[in-house]
Amino acid sequence: MREQCLWCAQPLQQQLPIAFLLSFRPYQVPDLCAKCVRLFARPTGPQCPQCGRFQATTSRCSECQWWNQRMAVPLVNQALYPYHGLMQTYLERYKFQGDYALRSLVKAAVVQVCQREQELIVPIPLAPTQLAVRKFNQVTGWLTDVAFVSALMAKPKLVSQHQQTRQQRLVGWQPFALNPSTAAQLPGTRVCLVDDVYTTGQTLHQAQRLLLAAGVQGVRSVTLAR
Structure with a gap:
């Protein structure tokens, strides 16, 4: 014990x-x-109503205003924690140092905000090269006891996001493709995307764009941190 x-x-x-x-x-x-x-x-206090950023007011943040000018359908993200201090240390230990047991510390909180009736849970995938190094997907580690659909496949990355400038990430290419084995399940459904961190919004917005083009009726997202 x-x-x-x-x-x-x-x-x-x-x-x-x-x-x-x-x-x-x-x-x-x-x-x-x-x-x-x-x-x-979980902390309390004002958050951006669209991306979940922890801030001084409940007004839509400047990054969401930027995205709304470029995307036909806004994406609403629910973030559980701010990405500094505790969460940076947590993700370093869990995600990069491979302490898989730590998944249980936030698992219940993540699952609680993901699950809604008549909605598919879709985790953001890792590129094969990342998965080979890390040995597990940090997002599906939180979803081990719930049904989810692997609707997305990550394209090979030429440059990782942390090596790009903020502007490069914001206007970058489409990093995902539809998983042909699950594509037939998507038309007419609603999807909850799940990822670890909302940084610029690029990853989640591009996933949303691809899913909507595949016939999904609505997309929201949940991230551990923002």
Whole structure:
């Protein structure tokens, strides 16, 4: 049985109430200590109503205004955390250092905002070269217990996004293709795209564009961070 917090590695000190002990229910070891549970609590406060950016007001941010001038259909994204501090460290450990066990720390929160009736969950895929290095898709790691559709395939990347300038990412080429094995499921449906971070919006907007062209009736997105 694991006896350490998954995040800080400190011993888990659990004092179970008598009522629980007498219930004979199975004991589920928590992932986090009491301190880290508070650390991972979702923040409150104003967000951009379109992309989910955490900001001082609830007005649409300048980047969303830029996208709305260039895309016929706006994309509404729900972000769970701001992308700084905790989430940068979390994604470094989970995504880049390969600590797959950390998927459970945010999994329930991600799944909760993804699931809606009559809507397909579509994760953003990794390019084959990225998957070969990383060994797992960080997004599908959060979706291991829910049904999702692998509707998109990533084209080979000549240059990764972090090597491009912001302007290059904003006006870049289409990075995805439809998965022929699932394309027939798409026409007439509504889709929830899931990704780890909304940075410029390029990845999600291009995925939305491709899905709408394939006959999808509506697309929204969920990201862990913005």
